[in-house]
Amino acid sequence: MLSPAYMYRILFFLLPGALLVLCWSPMKEPTRSIICTSCGEFVDKTCRKNPGSCQSKHPDFACQTKEVYIQHFTGEYVYQYSVLGCPKRCVEYIRFARREKNVFFCCNGNYCNSLPGKDNASLSSIPLQKFA
Numbered sequence: 621m622l623s624p625a626y627m628y629r630i631l632f633f634l635l636p637g638a639l640l641v642l643c644w645s646p647m648k649e650p651t652r653s654i655i656c657t658s659c660g661e662f663v664d665k666t667c668r669k670n671p672g673s674c675q676s677k678h679p680d681f682a683c684q685t686k687e688v689y690i691q692h693f694t695g696e697y698v699y700q701y702s703v704l705g706c707p708k709r710c711v712e713y714i715r716f717a718r719r720e721k722n723v724f725f726c727c728n729g730n731y732c733n734s735l736p737g738k739d740n741a742s743l744s745s746i747p748l749q750k751f752a
Contacts (some may be wrong), residue, residue, distance in 0.1 A: 656683030657734040662702040665736065673731075674706035682710035682726045683733035689721040697721045704733045 654676040660669030676682055684707045686743055689697035710726035 645715075652681055654681050654683065654728060654732075655730050656706045657704045657731050658706065659702075659704040661734055662704055663700075667704075668701075669728070676706045677708045680710045680726070682707070682728050684710045685725040685727075685735065686732045687723040687725070689723070691719040691721070702735055704735070 631738040656674050656676055657667075658670065658672040659667035661690045662668070670711050678696040684705055686705075688702070690700050711724065712726050713724050715722045715724070725733070
């Protein structure tokens, strides 16, 4: 059996190493980084409000496009503009509000939410340009 003095010496030398391993363990968020286009109002290949870019956030690492449609007096929904950005949580869904329809899309690539010209067709994920 080992003497108590010898055990204390072993613990004295092992404890700092154990603390270093625990403190330096990789507990940070993943370093994955996706850059998205950010725009407050995107119409006809042009960002009209707040152009820029943003970095997607953990845990989804997704870019989002929100398309806004207004209901015409005939009952048909007509495309108005899109909003591009980086939400914390990205969920694809369609929301109907009073005379308005919002369609939310998510994608997981650099600048994947950049829009080509919008002409009442469905969303395409072709990158237009990188806003600095």
